[in-house]
Amino acid sequence: MATHKLLLLPGDGIGTEVMAEVKRILAWLEKAGVASFAVEEDLVGGAAYDSCGLAISEEAMKRAFAADAILLGAVGGPKWANVPYESRPEAGLLRLRKDLELFANLRPALCYPALAGASSLKPELVEGLDMLIVRELTGGVYFGEPKLIQDLADGQKRGIDTQVYESYEIERIARVAFELARTRRNKVVSAEKHNVMKTGVLWKQVVSEVHGAEYEDVVLEHQLADSCAMQLVRAPKQFDVIVTDNLFGDILSDVAAMLTGSLGMLPSASLGAVEEISGRRRALYEPVHGAAPDIAGKGVANPIAMIGSLAMALRYSFGLAEAADRIEAAIAGTLAAGFRTGDIASPGTTVVGTSGMGDAVIAQLEKAA
Structure with missing residues (x-):
């Protein structure tokens, strides 16, 4: 079984909380014999500024260049509103995109049937989107x-x-x-x-x-x-x-x-060109939502976009399309079973926190296995 080099950059705000659920999914995949991962972790954004005075360190950039894929949580927050412009948290993300030449950003917008009613538009306009x-x-x-x-x-x-x-x-x-x-x-x-x-x-x-x-x-x-x-x-x-x-x-x-009902639902991929010799493509995966400092530390953030970003990494960087399908099916099954974080909750659903949603997704993976 090939070992895939993965760099985790949790970042700021809810980034650390939703990344914790990705770590649990990675552990499940390894335990189930689906894939093997060599995981490193580093700082980006405000967390990196607090540590070294930069939005991303040179050591973290070296790790980014060496990784097969990068998973990033979120960057930013009012704590760093007055730092020098070139050291603002977002500069770390921009440097990753620029230096790694990640020129293609893929942002899917998928409306799960169970969430058609959560959109601000009429359900018939978005169901099946x-x-x-x-x-x-x-x-x-x-x-x-x-x-x-x-x-x-x-x-x-x-x-x-x-x-x-x-x-x-x-x-x-x-x-x-x-x-x-x-x-x-x-x-x-x-x-x-x-x-x-x-x-x-x-x-x-x-x-x-x-x-x-x-x-x-x-x-x-x-x-x-x-x-x-x-x-x-x-x-x-x-x-x-x-x-x-x-x-x-x-x-x-x-x-x-x-x-689709919530920014907390959607992953994204940022891809570079395919390297001629290795066939590898540098790539960074992140949820569309931001650091959400207003709910950071409360354990209520929606981790689905972060988990979905892992699924995109499995598909586009590691060639593990079947494993990606399993994760995406587990997300759909979790929503169909009525589990919701507060941002997508509706009457009659079961409201859970960040770790509770992670539990539900893993339960769906176990059920399918």
Whole structure:
């Protein structure tokens, strides 16, 4: 049995609590003979700043480069609101994405049948929802230069962020979207703002060229990003795969997340290119939710997104699709059995805490085994 190198970065807030449930799932997988893991753990975000004055240490980065996959909990919180900008908790996550060249962010939005009533939309609009947002993650306005605040002669200030994309960045994220669409319902919507942004003009042009040259079998539609957001809350089940840039992907994926009932439900994957020699692909997996400092330490956080992130790691990094299916089926079974954390609770359900939800998922795994 191959041993998979896994780096755990629990981070801040509820990150440590939901990561504890992942450790329990990993232990169950090993005990059941499903897989073997060499697990290391380190600090990121505010926890790392408190320890070494940086959002992630050089030692942690070395471990990240050596790992087959990284699982990250969450970063941030009001405790670190006034630290230097370059050392803010989010800088640790941004450095991981940039240095590891994790250019493709996959954010599934899946509405479990048992949770259709938990969405802010009518159940008939979201029941059966199964879509995927593919977000370009290492370019665009978050990384473009110059990025600064200028003092002007009249006493005013000017803030500058720069949106930059090169054609190769658009080509590679488009290929990821088209390849994934071929494994799903074979439809891609590309979202940008070509009506007001030159990067949008280039984005639409390059995506169309990649489609015409390599993926004519996949249905391609173009939508303006603001119209796409509107359509997400009007008729979300029309979408299969959405491919978009860093900024719009950040926004659209959070909109899609709330269609499912809770940010606490959704995992994500950030993938790099496949290495030619080793065939390995650097990857980081994390829940969509943040550090949620308002509930941190109370034992009530929903661990399903973190457990789902482990399932994505099993599928995309370790080639353990069957084990990933088992975990996802256990999550569905837990919800069908009526177990809920407070964020997704409804009348007639059994409200449990973080560890209670972990217990229920493991019980479903045991039952299936």
